[in-house]
Amino acid sequence: MEMKRKKPVLAVPLGDAAGIGPEIVAKTAAAGFLEKHARPVIVGDERVLRLGMTIAGKIFPFRSADSLEEAAAGEGLALWNTGSLDAATLELGTVSPVNGKEEGDNLAACIDGCRRGLLDGICFAPLNKAALKLGGYGFPSEHEMFAHLYGITEGFGEMNVLEGLWNIRVTSHIPLKDVARNITVESVLDTVRLGYKTLRRAGCEAPRMAMAALNPHGGESGTCGREEIDVLLPAIGAAEKEGFSVEGPFPSDTLFIRAFEGKYDGVVTMYHDQGQIAIKLRGFHHCVTVSAGLPHPITTPAHGTAYDIAGKGICTTSAFEDAYALAARMALGDITER
Amino acid sequence: MTRPVIGITIGDPSGVGPEISLKALRNEEVLSSCIPVLYGDEAVLRRAAPIVGCTKEIVPIGGPEEAKEGRISVVSPGVLTGPYEFAKVQGQCGRAAFAYIERAISDAMAGKIAAVVTGPLNKEALHAGGINYSGHTEIFADLTGTKDYAMLLMGGGVRVIHVSTHVALREACDRATKERVLTVIRLADKAVKALGVPEPRIAVAGLNPHSGESGLFGHEEIEEIIPAIEAARGEGMNVTGPVPPDTVFVKTLRGESDIVVAMYHDQGHIPLKITDFMGGVNVTVGLPIIRTSVDHGTAYGKAGKGTADESSMVSAVRAAVQFARNR
Numbered sequence: 001m002e003m004k005r006k007k008p009v010l011a012v013p014l015g016d017a018a019g020i021g022p023e024i025v026a027k028t029a030a031a032g033f034l035e036k037h038a039r040p041v042i043v044g045d046e047r048v049l050r051l052g053m054t055i056a057g058k059i060f061p062f063r064s065a066d067s068l069e070e071a072a073a074g075e076g077l078a079l080w081n082t083g084s085l086d087a088a089t090l091e092l093g094t095v096s097p098v099n100g101k102e103e104g105d106n107l108a109a110c111i112d113g114c115r116r117g118l119l120d121g122i123c124f125a126p127l128n129k130a131a132l133k134l135g136g137y138g139f140p141s142e143h144e145m146f147a148h149l150y151g152i153t154e155g156f157g158e159m160n161v162l163e164g165l166w167n168i169r170v171t172s173h174i175p176l177k178d179v180a181r182n183i184t185v186e187s188v189l190d191t192v193r194l195g196y197k198t199l200r201r202a203g204c205e206a207p208r209m210a211m212a213a214l215n216p217h218g219g220e221s222g223t224c225g226r227e228e229i230d231v232l233l234p235a236i237g238a239a240e241k242e243g244f245s246v247e248g249p250f251p252s253d254t255l256f257i258r259a260f261e262g263k264y265d266g267v268v269t270m271y272h273d274q275g276q277i278a279i280k281l282r283g284f285h286h287c288v289t290v291s292a293g294l295p296h297p298i299t300t301p302a303h304g305t306a307y308d309i310a311g312k313g314i315c316t317t318s319a320f321e322d323a324y325a326l327a328a329r330m331a332l333g334d335i336t337e338r
Numbered sequence: 339m340t341r342p343v344i345g346i347t348i349g350d351p352s353g354v355g356p357e358i359s360l361k362a363l364r365n366e367e368v369l370s371s372c373i374p375v376l377y378g379d380e381a382v383l384r385r386a387a388p389i390v391g392c393t394k395e396i397v398p399i400g401g402p403e404e405a406k407e408g409r410i411s412v413v414s415p416g417v418l419t420g421p422y423e424f425a426k427v428q429g430q431c432g433r434a435a436f437a438y439i440e441r442a443i444s445d446a447m448a449g450k451i452a453a454v455v456t457g458p459l460n461k462e463a464l465h466a467g468g469i470n471y472s473g474h475t476e477i478f479a480d481l482t483g484t485k486d487y488a489m490l491l492m493g494g495g496v497r498v499i500h501v502s503t504h505v506a507l508r509e510a511c512d513r514a515t516k517e518r519v520l521t522v523i524r525l526a527d528k529a530v531k532a533l534g535v536p537e538p539r540i541a542v543a544g545l546n547p548h549s550g551e552s553g554l555f556g557h558e559e560i561e562e563i564i565p566a567i568e569a570a571r572g573e574g575m576n577v578t579g580p581v582p583p584d585t586v587f588v589k590t591l592r593g594e595s596d597i598v599v600a601m602y603h604d605q606g607h608i609p610l611k612i613t614d615f616m617g618g619v620n621v622t623v624g625l626p627i628i629r630t631s632v633d634h635g636t637a638y639g640k641a642g643k644g645t646a647d648e649s650s651m652v653s654a655v656r657a658a659v660q661f662a663r664n665r
Contacts, residue, residue: 175556176546177511215506216603220461223472225506253607257615271507272547276584277608284588 007039008120008331009072010324011110014044014052017085017099018092019305020315021125022052027317028324029077030058037328041071041119042079043106047087049079055313068109072118082106093307095128100135103127104145111149114296121297121331123324126305140173143291146298155190156293159198160275160302161326162283165259166202166266167275168195168292179271183214183227188235188268189242195266196244198292202330209266210259211236211248212274218251256282285316288323290330297330299323341372342452342662343402344655345413345445347438348378349457352424352431353636354646356386359457361648363410364392368652371659373411375402375451377438380414382422389644402450415441424642427460432467435459439474443481446627452665453628453658454478457651458636472504475622478629487624488525490597491606491633492657494613496590497597498606499526499623510602514545514558519566519599526597527575529623534664541586541595542567542579543605549580563601587613616649619657628661630654 012034015021025042026049034040042049046064053059063078065071071080085102107127113119127142139145147156160167170191171182192209199207211232215225222229232249239246248255252269256278259267269275279287280302287302301319309315346362349355359376360383362368376383380398387396395409405411418434442454456474464471471477479487490499501522502513523540530538542563543549546556553560559580570577579599581589587609590598600606610618610633618633632650640646 173547173551173555175511175550175558177508177556177558180506180508216504216607219506220504224504225508227506252604253611254615256608257611273583273605274608276547277587277605278612280584281587281591281609281612 006335008328008335009118010038010040010327010331011113011119011122012040012042012324013103013106013110013122013124014042014048015125016103016128016131016305017044017048017087017090018094018096018131018310019126019128019307020310021305022048023056023313024125024315024317024320025049026052026056026058027315028320029062030056030060033321034324035077037325038331039075040077041068042077043110044079044082045085045087046079046081048085048090051087051090055311057313068113068118072113082109092311095130095134097131097134100128100131100133100137102135104132104135104137107142107145108149111146115150119296120335121327123299123320123327125320126301126303128305146291146294150294152294155194156291157191157194159195159290159292160279161288161290162279162286163260165264166195166199167269167279168198168266169269169272169275171271173272176271180214180227183231183270185231185235185238188232189238191268192235192239192244192246193242194293195268198290199266201333202326203333204265207245207265208263209244209246209268210250210255210264211246211268212252212255212270213249214270216251218249285318286322287319288326290326297327297334299327342659343375343405343450344372344453344455344658344662345375345377345402345442345451346455346655347435347442347457348376348382350431350435350460350463350636351379351382351418351422352426352428352463353458353460353638353641355457355636356382357390357641357644358632358646358648358651360386360390360392360410362651362655363394365648365652368655372655373405373407374655375399375405376410376412377442378412378414379416379418379434380412381419382434383410383412389642391644402445413441413445425638427462427466429463429467432460432463432465432469436464436467436469436477439477440481443478443627447482452662453630455651455654455658456629456631458632458634460636474631475503478622478625482625482627484625486521486525487622488522490529490621490623491610491618492621493610493618493633493653496587496610496613497530498600498610499529499597500603500606501599501601503603507602511545511558514562514601516562516566516569519563520569522599523566523570523575523577524573525623526599529621530596532661532664534660535596537576538597539595540570540575540577540597540599541581541590542577542599543583543586543601544580545601547583549582616647618650619653621657621661628658628665630658630661
């Protein structure tokens with residue numbers, strides 16, 4: 001019997017090279033954070049990583065390998081040098097199709113590595129959606145891109161984590177006026193299922209979830225919106241029948257206060273900003289995004305490429321560290337289960 | 339400096355309004371910054387006083403000009419004189435609460451008080467009492483003949499004014515028109531100036547996630563909000579936006595703007611409750627008189643127990659005094 005559990009192997013793609021990704025990874029690696037929680041394989045061009053080290057003012061040893069097999073096999077901090085981008089041609093803080101293709105290709109290679117059993121999960125530095133699109137990865141968000149690469153067509157989505165509170169939403173990047181018609185008993189129930197499953201996987205054994213109302217004051221008994229009565233209450237009833245613990249629907253302006261106090265493990269929101277406003281205000285520097293519903297844990301800091309400060313070495317690493325530690329914890333759970 | 343006379347309506351007698359009104363009147367800041375006058379039935383206040391340990395003399399007065407320091411001056415319409423229950427929807431309580439507001443508005447319109455601070459109402463009690471308004475804001479707009487007004491919330495370093503409030507989310511999207519957004523930007527500018535900021539920096543939130551990402555998900559930014567912002571700039575106002583809804587409040591907390599224009603109720607209320615759950619103030623902007631309010635309801639669960647927190651009432655009085663001084 002193995003007494004000491006094996007550390008998971010996590011890929012750390014540098015993300016969009018024109019953003020703060022390379023410097024964040026350099027800072028985090030230099031602090032020893034990556035090796036503490038998992039066996040890290042940084043993924044990207046060695047020249048880009050070295051540029052990140054220069055910007056961050058951090059020097060540290062790493063093992064550079066030309067293949068994922070080689071990088072993932074050994075001990076210590078490893079780089080899978082993809083040779084995919086010459087840092088000398090890089091213009092920091094600008095959207096570029098070349099960078100977009102490179103960051104997309106590297107992510108795709110990591111997912112391939114997960115599928116081949118070489119990697120246990122991924123924590124990637126921020127991507128740039130506009131660059132990805134120009135580089136041939138035209139997806140509404142990275143979550144659709146990952147699902148596509150896995151060949152998954154449903155039951156996936158974005159979750160956000162802050163201070164141990166998980167948020168999942170029924171709708172995401174759609175016009176606000178289309179939200180109401182996309183709130184159905186089925187879509188709400190699917191969201192609850194995905195949230196529940198993901199929370200369990202992250203080590204929460206009996207998730208307590210709360211559901212936000214769609215309308216102000218929870219619709220006030222139908223006087224300002226009927227979705228609570230017609231859709232959300234039946235959905236909660238159905239979820240309870242499946243054995244889930246879901247309370248609500250609660251007016252969304254006060255729900256997050258109770259949730260952050262620890263009354264719930266997860267909050268189901270109806271639209272993008274309902275949860276995002278609360279979470280970003282509460283802890284902008286610790287928000288983590290999880291791609292839920294995929295075979296492997298994939299996480300990233302919730303912030304973006306921060307082009308305005310790229311190259312200055314002043315970026316904070318806290319959200320990235322939280323994202324990495326969470327991916328490690330989820331991957332460890334997966335390994336233990338196997 | 340002479341202290342302004344501030345009228346405080348005690349709200350629905352069945353809720354915590356009378357208790358927090360009396361509690362606020364022992365706050366040093368309140369007593370030193372204004373001359374408070376309560377609008378409520380004497381019998382209701384006499385019942386609430388021992389509950390909150392208020393030992394000051396309660397004196398009914400004929401009008402706010404008779405208010406004096408060192409005692410509780412009450413304009414008592416004498417509507418509710420018989421028994422009533424705590425924590426229960428009662429038509430007579432709704433009618434009484436309405437009468438207090440009516441009298442305070444009339445005194446404010448006549449210039450007898452500098453501002454009205456309102457305690458919490460119960461909408462169902464209003465309706466049970468045959469008063470068919472959906473809330474304070476509508477009562478104030480109607481009784482003062484105001485067409486263009488908006489709800490401003492202040493607290494915890496955030497000021498946020500709303501393009502729409504108590505409507506279904508689906509309908510809120512239709513209300514975000516160029517005309518209305520421009521009106522609310524103008525009201526925002528006026529309100530912040532009234533608080534003593536000479537050149538308000540106004541941040542306008544988008545309606546859609548990421549402000550629609552150039553029309554990728556939602557066109558209201560392009561068709562309504564941006565034209566409104568440009569028109570406001572044309573009028574000389576300092577306006578930025580549309581700013582993505584999930585970062586506009588982070589930025590305003592960093593000091594990048596003086597007020598945020600939110601497109602719908604929860605877009606403004608979610609951040610406000612997070613930054614200031616207890617002490618938020620609600621202001622109706624656009625009225626010919628000053629009106630501020632507590633930012634919570636009747637809290638039936640605490641009514642009659644003396645445990646309700648008065649900090650939102652104190653903040654509402656503070657804001658009323660501030661607006662009155664800059665008028």
